Amino acid sequence: MALDIRGVSKHFRHKGKNTLALDNVDLHVQPGEFICLLGPSGCGKSTLLNIVAGFMKADSGTILSQGTPVTKPGADRCVLFQQPTLYSWMTTKQNVMFGPKMTGMDKTAASERAAELLDIVGLGAFQNHYPHQLSGGMRHRVAYARALINKPNILLLDEPFAALDAITRVSMQNFLLELWQQERTTILFVTHDVEEACLLADRVCVMSARPGRVHAISTVDIPRPRTQATVESQVFIENRRALRTTLEETLGQQEAVVQ
Numbered sequence: 559m560a561l562d563i564r565g566v567s568k569h570f571r572h573k574g575k576n577t578l579a580l581d582n583v584d585l586h587v588q589p590g591e592f593i594c595l596l597g598p599s600g601c602g603k604s605t606l607l608n609i610v611a612g613f614m615k616a617d618s619g620t621i622l623s624q625g626t627p628v629t630k631p632g633a634d635r636c637v638l639f640q641q642p643t644l645y646s647w648m649t650t651k652q653n654v655m656f657g658p659k660m661t662g663m664d665k666t667a668a669s670e671r672a673a674e675l676l677d678i679v680g681l682g683a684f685q686n687h688y689p690h691q692l693s694g695g696m697r698h699r700v701a702y703a704r705a706l707i708n709k710p711n712i713l714l715l716d717e718p719f720a721a722l723d724a725i726t727r728v729s730m731q732n733f734l735l736e737l738w739q740q741e742r743t744t745i746l747f748v749t750h751d752v753e754e755a756c757l758l759a760d761r762v763c764v765m766s767a768r769p770g771r772v773h774a775i776s777t778v779d780i781p782r783p784r785t786q787a788t789v790e791s792q793v794f795i796e797n798r799r800a801l802r803t804t805l806e807e808t809l810g811q812q813e814a815v816v817q
């Protein structure tokens with residue numbers, strides 16, 4: 559199993575009040591799966607992702623990444639942020655080769671793989687460009703190539719396209735679909751957008767409002783490869799409707815504040 563989340567709970571104490579953010583969350587992710595975490599604002603999606611990343615500790619429960627307990631951040635779990643963090647003084651290719659350089663990977667093999675990944679992300683002709691010479695979308699693509707060269711067990715994405723304009727967002731969704739189709743890296747992707755979850759995911763973990771619990775795990779029954787044209791198809795419309803209904807079931811639930 560790529561990722562095994564078992565009985566994870568987490569509360570926060572703020573201004574004398576305890577808020578239960580996650581309550582006994584279980585989720586089992588198979589290698590190569592694309593899983594979306596979907597739920598209303600404040601249901602604990604980011605908290606769960608941060609715990610999986612090792613940035614935050616759960617109060618109880620365990621998380622196994624390829625069978626190994628998660629206790630801190632690690633190269634097996636790569637987090638991609640909304641703003642790609644590239645080194646401004648390095649070229650595109652040097653940015654991609656930074657991780658392998660640190661881990662002592664064979665230089666020729668790293669260079670070949672970096673070139674291959676830059677081709678896959680459509681930046682083969684931009685290897686010697688610096689980040690400031692790239693568009694925002696291109697910088698995102700470099701960040702994906704830089705993540706994948708380290709062969710992470712899982713990519714963790716927290717609403718990565720939320721801040722993008724509509725056109726770039728669609729282009730990044732297409733890009734991610736194509737990339738996942740080729741590389742089959744396991745992905746855990748946080749979104750609050752039903753349509754985005756339906757387009758991208760194999761399964762959607764629908765979380766209930768606070769405290770965040772797994773309300774349902776819905777399989778998205780839409781053939782791949784998927785493109786933006788998929789959004790117009792009858793099967794997509796049916797899956798989206800079903801997912802929206804599942805999400806609506808979670809709304810209106812009581813916020814749990816434990817004194």
Ligand SMILES: Nc1ncnc2c1ncn2[C@@H]1O[C@H](COP(=O)(O)OP(=O)(O)OP(=O)(O)O)[C@@H](O)[C@H]1O
Nearest residue numbers: 570572577579598599600601602603604605606750
């Ligand atoms: N550091 C913190 N201190 C106190 N409370 C926190 C902290 N981080 C998160 N919370 C609370 O935990 C709950 C879950 O927050 P979280 O950010 O995980 O939700 P989310 O589902 O990602 O929300 P959104 O979709 O709005 O980003 C919220 O009630 C939030 O206020």
